[in-house]
Amino acid sequence: MGRAKKVVLAYSGGVDTSVCIPYLKQEWGVEEVITLAADLGQGDELEPVREKALKSGASISLVADAQESFVTDYAFPALKANALYENRYPLSTALARPLIAKLLVEAAVEYGADAVAHGCTGKGNDQVRFDVSIAALNPDLKVLAPAREWGMSREQTIAYGEQFGIPAPVKKSSPYSIDRNLLGRSIEAGPLEDPWTEPLEEIYQMTKAIADTPDTPAYVEIGFEQGIPVSLDDQVLAPVALVTALNERVGQHGIGRIDMVENRLVGIKSREIYEVPALSVLIQAHRDLESLTLTADVTHYKRGIEETYSQMIYNGLWYSPLKAALDAFVNETQKRVSGVVRVKLFKGVATIVGRKSDKTLYTPDLATYGADDQFDHKAAEGFIYIWGLPTRVWSQRTRE
Missing domain, CATH: 3.40.50.620 (HUPs)
Structure with a gap:
């Protein structure tokens, strides 16, 4: 043939x-x-x-x-889009x-x-x-x-x-089918084909069992420049070195395991296990930094873009006109996403406990409830009246 x-x-x-x-x-x-x-x-x-x-x-x-290309040209663009297929798989x-x-x-x-x-x-x-x-x-x-x-x-x-x-x-x-790269491991097949079966500890390599993790929390500070991670604890690292180091640190605390039934493009459901220590924490930290540096309308609109972006990667459309157009949008949003996010690692959970940025939109004298409050409380009444006017008119007309 x-x-x-x-x-x-x-x-x-x-x-x-x-x-x-x-x-x-x-x-x-x-x-x-x-x-x-x-x-x-x-x-x-x-x-x-x-x-x-x-x-x-x-x-x-x-x-x-x-x-290097894998991290710089593929992983980091997806990170800037907070790409999570079905809101779980990075x-x-x-x-x-x-x-x-x-x-x-x-x-x-x-x-x-x-x-x-x-x-x-x-x-x-x-x-x-x-x-x-x-x-x-x-x-x-x-x-x-x-x-x-x-x-x-x-x-x-x-x-x-x-x-x-x-x-x-x-x-x-x-009995398992395993795929591994710098970003993580995927495990499927064998006993895992029964969605009721709990995965055996033997399938994991990048993340420790919770029972074996440290009894005291650890902290890591991740520095970003325009949406791209560039440092850990003030130490500037090249992309591959940063992901490798973060995989080790996060995995030591049992963080980054995903057990899910996902919808494959070919129309069947598949039970998948993923280990993605660094990537899961990077997306969590990056999204948090965006909350500090992006306006509300950009943040909310970007969430829909992220869903589409994730589906395109999953469905094999990396090299497509829409993906290129979405990259242009995402890259524009990332110009202000620079700063540091502090993450607490403990017993399988990564918790954001601090964030700071020179590009912050958080304004203390507007947010505070203390004596330094500069917010014009009197302005709220007029705003609420205008904002609620359509609802008020609707209520009046429907009661007639």
């Missing part, structure tokens, strides 16, 4: 993407497979992954260090997909490939994110998805790979 001569394959080193290499060549007549593994801070040593691709039949095996996995798609397209151009490929199945969201992102970046490229079409069970997939020298997993496969 020849579809392309040269293909760039998104490669993780797992069973499915490894088997994709011989499958593309044997079943679909692809002449050359180039693999690309993206280092997004997942913590794995990628040299063995690179070598495995070559042993599995790849002609070239690429490894791209994309951690899109840690979804944000990686448009970046990987971009890397695939760039590699395809560099190596003269006429197609790109991924190992996504037909039930998940990632297939949509990859396919749509690739189409947006280069609509002339073909997109191949062998795992969506081959119809093999995991056992059959392993057996197929063994025919071409791809070793079966050494140990019994975990």
Whole structure:
């Protein structure tokens, strides 16, 4: 089934993407497979992954260090929009997909490939994110998805790979499907498919169990400049270093676990577990700083934009005209979102306990109830009369 001569394959080193290499060549007549593994801070040593691709039949095996771009160009724009899918999930996995798609397209151009490929199945969201992102970046490229079409069970997939020298997993496969990057971990499948089943503690790696967390609270001060986090406790840090350090500090207190049933784009509900220590606290702190520095109308209007923004990321529309337009709006709102937020970390809970900013709109002599009060109380009566006039007229007319 020849579809392309040269293909760039998104490669993780797992069973499915490894088997994709011989499958593309044997079943679909692809002449050359180039693999690309993206280092997004997942913590794995990628040299063995690179070598495995070559042993599995790849002609070239690429490894791209994309951690800085992942945080700066994807995570932080989403943070400025307080992006939470269904008001809970901070899109840690979804944000990686448009970046990987971009890397695939760039590699395809560099190596003269006429197609790109991924190992996504037909039930998940990632297939949509990859396919749509690739189409947006280069609509002339073909997109191949062998795992969506081959119809093999995991056992059959392993057996197929063994025919071409791809070793079966050494140990019994975990019942869970896990994805990890610098922003967090997602865990699904196995026992978690029953929404009533409590997750076992063994599935967590980035966050401590509450019983194992410190018995005294810790505090962290997060500094922002125009909506972007730049420092922890007055120490200026580069983006990757800041997220890494905050993941460790927040995770020590058991903060950042999410257990939810979410609505997938393909129409099914899925029970998902997420660990997102740094990202969850950053969004909480950033939103709080906005309450200090944005006007009421901007804050309220932005909440609707944030919902749309989150859905677009989740649904694979990172590279779209509406997303670009929303970015322009969000970036305009962030010009005044600079300051410091103080967060208390204790027993699984992050609590904002202080905030300050040179751009603050909080005016003490208007807010105070003390002797320094400068608010004109007499003006309130006229305001209330005008504000309530439509309601008063409605009430009079409906009683006639």
